[in-house]
Amino acid sequence: MEVADLEDDVAGLETRIQKIKFELDDLEDEIxxxxxxxxxxxxxxxxxxxxxxxxxxxxxxxxxxxxVEIQGLDIQVSEKKIREFGFEITTKNxxxxxxxxxxxxxxDLDAKKAELGTITSETxxxxxxxxxxxxxxxxxxxxxxxxxxxxxxxxxxxxxxVVTIRRDSCSGCFNQIPPQRQSDIRxxxxxxxxxxxxxxxxxxxxxMEVEEA
Numbered sequence: 001m002e003v004a005d006l007e008d009d010v011a012g013l014e015t016r017i018q019k020i021k022f023e024l025d026d027l028e029d030e031i032x033x034x035x036x037x038x039x040x041x042x043x044x045x046x047x048x049x050x051x052x053x054x055x056x057x058x059x060x061x062x063x064x065x066x067x068v069e070i071q072g073l074d075i076q077v078s079e080k081k082i083r084e085f086g087f088e089i090t091t092k093n094x095x096x097x098x099x100x101x102x103x104x105x106x107x108d109l110d111a112k113k114a115e116l117g118t119i120t121s122e123t124x125x126x127x128x129x130x131x132x133x134x135x136x137x138x139x140x141x142x143x144x145x146x147x148x149x150x151x152x153x154x155x156x157x158x159x160x161x162v163v164t165i166r167r168d169s170c171s172g173c174f175n176q177i178p179p180q181r182q183s184d185i186r187x188x189x190x191x192x193x194x195x196x197x198x199x200x201x202x203x204x205x206x207x208m209e210v211e212e213a
Contacts, residue, residue, distance in 0.1 A: 006109040034078040173197035
């Protein structure tokens with residue numbers, strides 16, 4: 001579970017880092033585009049100013065002056081956008097650096113994987129024996145119950161479909177079990193599940209008996 005959680009964290013960080021890189025690239029492209037707009041507007045202004053010296057009437061003068069004004073406004077807007085994009089880049093770079101620093105959790109993941117590998121190798125024989133016992137036990141269990149059991153194991157985060165009652169609570173979800181229901185469980189007359197998490201409940205005495213056996 002620790003390895004799985006760390007894998008999720010690392011995958012999330014890597015996705016975030018990649019997304020920020022794309023966003024930074026887009027912002028840089030936007031700045032280049034805006035700089036080109038400014039250059040083009042400046043060139044247009046020079047062209048219009050030259051034309052102003054050649055106008056023959058007030059109408060042409062006003063029209064060209066209006067174009068000069070529009071180009072000037074385009075320059076102002078682009079300069080403002082460049083400042084905004086620059087601020088965004090600074091902010092995103094800070095987030096990017098933090099995400100890279102957090103990615104050091106990869107070292108923790110590698111360490112946990114190594115630890116898990118050691119535990120797995122040490123318990124492999126025991127696991128094989130338990131799997132063998134489980135396969136033999138399946139022969140004596142109804143198919144519908146096996147399906148329900150397997151479904152419970154898949155849905156449970158810790159993979160436990162059968163849990164004991166501890167301190168008057170389900171040891172799977174830790175919700176309290178009413179006294180009457182505990183009494184029914186201890187009688188072992190039928191399969192009783194936790195009404196909160198759906199796990200099969202057994203009394204601690206049964207768990208001890210199975211462990212001893």
